[in-house]
Amino acid sequence: MTISLSFVFAIGFIFIHFFSKAMKFIKDSPRSRFLSIAGGIAVSYVFIHLLPELSKHQRVLEQAGAKGVFHLFENHAYLIALLGLTIFYGLERMVKNSKKESGMKKTKPGVFWIHITSFFVYNALIGYLLIRETYKSHWGMFFYFLAMAVHFVTNDHSLRKDHKEIYDHLGRWLLTLAILLGWVVGVFTELKEVYISLLTAFLAGGIILNVLKEELPEERESSFVAFFLGLVSYSVLLLLI
Template identity: 30%
Template sequence: MASFIVVLFFLIIQVFANKVISSSSLGKIKWMSLAGGIAVSYIFVYILPSLHHEQDEFGDTAFELAMESELYFFGLIGIVLFYTVNKLAERHRHKRGASVEDRFFFSQTLLFFVYNMLISYIMFASEQPLEQLVFYGTAVGLHFMAVAHDMFRENNVKYRKYGRYMLASGILTGWLVATLTPPSPIVLSIVFAFISGAIMFNVIKNELPSEDSAHLPTFVLSAFIYSALTLMLKFFFDW
């Protein structure tokens, strides 16, 4: 039930992200600066240390001939894959024709379906206590919101009609897979490494606000406050 409440929160954010941003008194610039600050903090105080820990565990339990960088390689694959898709998107923007635009939109949406599914799978298959799931889920939820807003800006009609539901179904699919299948430590480590690289790229691309669309105090405060809270929770409660 606890995980279902969190996944329901993710689904609401994914489907209604742009309505939340546009109707909130906080404003789009502050919303994106808030999401960007927390996302950057999440990478440096959670993802990178966790990836290092997973690599150590992977080397101890997976193979006798394990090296010291296998999982970092899977993280690299995640970055390269999403960078390639982003470059293809930029190239297709200069081409005309509804068929080309439609084909690429659905290809990109399918990729983000898998992206959301893997993030959701990692969140719920790792068997975190409820308080950790809620705390880190806040950062993940804001990240979903930023990705949704970026896709909305690129093709708002198709995103409202199809995209947001496909991305939400990715979240739901990941939760179902995590709930209904026994977790494998090796699979979890590989998926976590891959999706960590993908998250790093998408945070840098979507959530580091440019100079003309950033509220600097919101970005800085959210980054340092979330980092301070994370470090305190790790220190006192061994998160």
């Protein structure tokens, strides 16, 4: 049942990448309220579910810290989350600088490949955790799907804005493949819990940065009310399950 349900949700992720371009109601400035609601939902998921889970992952890292290279991470689950945030911040600055240097509204080809490769790994990780994350119930998997689904809509919008036609012609297909690849790897391969802990912490940091970079710039004219509504309503749902 878990594999079947996770496959349905993986297909749902794939459909989002296929059809997000057709969501004509999404605009950048003033920022679509849907994108602000989506940002609130994703942030809520990180702070209500993922970050509290890091305390459990921290214990896993502590147990693994006595052996091998894992002693480097003995007390640093949150440091891995910070690393995820930092890497995606660096990628964001690279994209902005590329657009500024070229004098164009889209990035250079080399920057596109670096950027899309990072999101390929990001999407594959989300696909893998769809089936390998520990959920208390099927509702837990559903709320993971919901949070990542709206997050994918935001990411699609951002990547399309940065890379223009090449994202629709090539990038979104690669990101779709990444989700399916991550899910398939999850079906046939089970990583040790310590690796799951590291990946989950990294994902938490990446989600925080990818949401806030879209919500904070003043020129986006983001809606705080919509962001707050998404955050509060989703937080209540998470606390009820």
